[in-house]
Each structure stands twice: as C-alpha cells, then as structure tokens.
Amino acid sequence: MAPEDLIRFVAGPDGSVVPDLKGNLPGRGCWVTADRSHIDKAVAKNLFARALRAPVSVPKDLGATVDNLLARSALGALGLARKAGAVALGSAKVETAVRSGRAAAVLHAIEASPDGIRKIAAARRATVHLGGPDIPAYKLFSEADLSLALGGTNVIHAALLERDAGMAALKRMVALDRYRGGSPDDRLTVAAHAAEDTE
Template sequence: MTPSLNNETLIDLNDDLAEAGDTPSQTVSVRVTHRRDVASHQSVPRDGLIRFVVGPDGFVVPDLKETLPGRGLWLKADADSLALAIKKNLFSRAAKRAVKTPEGLDTLVPALIRRRLLEQLGLARREGNLVTGFEKVATALKLGKTAAHAAGRAAWLIEASDGAEDGRSKLLNLSNGQTPSVGLCGLFSNDELSLALGLENVIHAALIEGRRAAAFSREAERLGGFEALFPAQWRERPFNSN
C-alpha cells in the first residue's frame, strides 16, 4: 500500500525499474500531491487540477502558475467542471464567503493555458530543447525508433494547424507506435508558432524529451479537458509511408 503524508502520495518507482530490467541503486520515489476538487469533492492529483484564488475585489482568478497569494480553490481541469462551478457558485461554497465569477471565465481559462503552452515552446527553443524544420524533426522522431529514451528523442510533435498534409503525414508516420508515445499538438497556426519561437514560417517542430517537455505535457493535459489538441482526422487518415 502506498503511504500518504500531508495529502501527498509517495510512489515507489523501484518496481517499474525492475520490470524494465534495471536494478535500482537507491530508493526512487515521486511525491504526488493531491488537492480536493471543489466540484466533485474528491482528492485528485494536483497535475490534473487548476488553482483559483479570490482576488482583493472578490472575483475568482485562475492561478495557472500557482503562485498567487491566498487560499487555493482547486478545480478539475475540464470544461464540464468549470461550467458546474460557475453555474452552482461552487467557488463561494469552497471559499466560505461571497465570491464573484468574472464574465467569460469559461473561455479565459483555456485561452490562458494555450498561452502557457506557447510560452513553454519559446523557453524550450531558447534552452536548445526544441528543433524546427522537417529534417531536424524527422531526425528527432527517428531517435525514438532506436531506443525508448535516446538522447535528443522527440517527446512532442508540434504541427502548425494550417500546414500542408503531406509533410505532416510523413512525420506522423515516424511518430506512430513509439514507447513512450510521442505527443501531438496541432493547436497553433504557422503565425502563432513563428511568433512564439521568434522564427519565420514554423510548420514542424519537435519538443525534446526532458524537464521542459514534462512541463509542456502537464499544460497540454489540462488544456485537453477543454479542447482537442489536434483535429481528429489527423490520426484517422492513413499515414503516408512514402
């Protein structure tokens, strides 16, 4: 049984290492923090929640960076939970005081997460953890075919929403069937990606596996509760293997 301490769960990773054929040299644990979801009243892993606080003016404010002062009001990151919280004034109940909900909160939250995703891509590029252009992206994807955690392996394939299907389908083919799986993001247009990365004509990009990719994954998971990360037909169409 996994021990719990101060609303946190300790997960021992040694069993996972053993199953992978590795012998752990020391105890490896990950501390997973839980918070109570104001909609379901269930204890939920923090990564799947969005923190809100009550501002000085009495309005509830989304705190995606989780740095604003005040008591946190945690809500599951999906459109249904947010709609329920707004409709039934659940923020007031959780805060045990009168709380006002700003107009358009249901569209503001996903918009803020989208902006954070673009910020993560910009940071990754400055850190050297993101490559652009068909050939470089293809190389990063091919590394994942040779080893599960090869250095320089692509963790995410970022495709411009208005890019041509031919190049995209070839890269999707390279990303298909890898373990761990390669994430796919098609949220942003060529112009949005180019502006965020400070480059011209960004159609294909790959976010390299590592700490920055993990941060991007968390934001992408949260946004996935509000909208699809890519058009469904991108995965439904047969991959071009030529």
Template sequence: MAAPSRRREDAEPAVAIDSGPKRVRHDGLRLCAVTRQALDPDRLIRFVAGPDGAIVADLGRKLPGRGVWVTGEKTVVQRAVLTHAFAKSLKRPVKAESGLADQVDLLIERRVVEALAMANKAGLVTTGFEQVDELIASGGAAILVQASDAALGGRDKLARKFAAVARASGRATALVTSLSTEQLSLAMGRSNVVHAALIQGGAAERFWNEAERLSRYRLGSAASGEPENAQDLEV
C-alpha cells in the same frame, strides 16, 4: 501514471479549499468543488478571489488567499460558474465571469507557448520539415509539434513516421497539435514555423506537461484515456 481519481489510504482527507498557496500540499489529493471527486492537484485548477472579489485562475498555485479547487476541464469550470461553486466554497459573495472558462483556456494556451519558448532557449527544439524529418528518423525526437493549421499532407506524413519510429522503439507517441503557425512562430522567435520536434530534457518535459494540461482542459476525459496510453493522444 497513477490513476488520479483513486484515494490513497495514507493520504490526508481531500478538501476543496485551502488557506493559501504556502499551505498547498503537492503530495495529497484535493477535492473538486463541483464534482466532489478527490484528484491529484495536477488534475485540478486552483482559483482565488482577487481584492475586488473577482475569481481568477491560479495556474502556478502562488496567488495569495484561500484557494478553490476545480477539475481542470473546461466543462467543469463552466459548471462551477453556473452553480456558484466559488461563492459556496468561500462562503462569501464573489464575482465569477460568465467567460471564465474561456479565459482559463487562453491562460493555459499561453503557458504552452511560453514553455515551448523556454525549451527552444534550452536548445531542445528543431524546426523545419526536413530537419524534423531527419530528427525523427534518427530516433531523437521525443515530442512532435505541428501547427493546427498546417497542410494535412505534410502533417500526416511526419505524424505517421513519428508514430512508427516511436512504436519500434517502444516509446509512446507524444504529438502536440494545439498551437497555430502564428503561435509556434511566436515561441520560436521566427516566422512561418509549422513543424517542430523536441529532444528529451527538463524543458521539453515541462512543455509536454503544459500541452497535456491544455488537452485535458479542452477535451476532458476523452484526452486522458487509460494511464498507460495517455501519451498516444494528440494534444
């Protein structure tokens, strides 16, 4: 991964607002309306004002209207609300709820669950302790997913084995622990899903990207680390 905060000499000047989703460039930097730091769009969240003036997160970058970009971290979104950054950027009165940061957390979490469900429909997900254990041993597991409320014994055993196999093959350890048993079961369409593993594939990559986004949002810079070892972190 390239360092997200570094300016590119050939990039257009970063700005904190845009004129609409069709004008959003995905190959240039955007300016955070709070920190004034230029970042890759994937490291930020686009917000728009609805017809009633309420600020909403546009995680898919498709909602109409002028967009305000804020670093994709919960603490920064909270600062945006407290400092009236949305109204200042849009230069008009808007309503940013005090619980906006928590609402965004739930929206991102929902996208993680939906992405896992899509990966399951694509046939990329294996569930069950023994089945996941076998997939890890074969070297086929690209991502390990364990329920946040799973028993520590089984959870740690699989995590250690997964990390060891990944290191032996020179791969990063992609471990996701941000979803509960209830959420994993919802995504899989079956009850009591505690352990799951994904093999490589486009839907698996999308799930990882969404899970990483949730991790960055909740943990901030602590989740990012250095680019070369970012995927060694639990999300």
C-alpha cells in the same frame, strides 16, 4: 486525482474569482478539474461561491481566461525550450528527431496539411513499431503563434526534444490539451496503428 489534473481558484481582494495556475496565491482556494467544461459548469451553477464560502463575482468568460493563461504559459515555455536548444523545427528535422527517439512530443500548427501530419505520424508509428517511445502529437496553436514563440517564420511542425526545457514545455502542452478536452495524448492511437502494422 493528481494535482496537475486540477486548477486552483481563489477570491481576489475585490471578491472576484481568480485562477491560481501556480497554486501560490494566498487565501482560501477551491480546486476544479482542469477541463474547460467543468469550469464553465461551475460558473453557470455559481459553485465558486459555495466552494469559497464567500460571496464572489465570477466573470462569465472565466473559462476563456484560463484557456488564455494556459496558452500563454505553454507558448512561453516553448520559447524557452527553443532558446535552450530543445526544439527541432521543420518537417525533416521533426521526422529525424522522431525516428531517433529524441523527440518527446510533436507539435503541428492548426493550419498543417494532412499530408505533412501523415508523414510525421508514419515516423511516429515506425518508432513505436521498432520498440521506441510513444511520441504524442498536439495541434494546439496557429502557425502565427508557433512562429512568434519559436522565433521563426511559417512554423508548421516542431518537435520538443527530451531535455529539461523540452519536458517543461511538454508539461504545459499536456495541461492545455487536457483543458481543451483533448485526450491526455494520442499515444494509444499511435500504438494501435503500430499493432495494425505488425498484423
């Protein structure tokens, strides 16, 4: 299993279990699959005490705490990507970035309309059909969260561009999506639709 598929936890000075997302906190640590269901199961079965070989107190909402930390990290990276010019905002600009192959990923607000998502999905399928990259799409944040992170208003669709800051933000989006139980990406779905279009 790759390191990005795991989350490290350590026992804090007060004996409470603390997530170590950066993997640099001191002390004995244990690793859990980066999926909320696994963390919730570890909390319910008190597996952290056994893994850390110490009596520890585990917050019942540890899964929600990790989700919140991953979401804040992803939104922070998204804001940095915007400042670096590695984000396209708005349906038309996102579609252009997708069709040109410059987009590394597409982000839709939770409130995005099915019609808006369908138009961008058609551009993603067309890009794959023409031999371009498979571009994943994620629906992880509300319009308010995206607008705040990206410094805009009513941000419904955005694209992360293939630049360093955009790729760093994408890495965090993938981690959050995986943690929430999503597929690593939906590129297989896009590729399948593209294959259907050629038949």
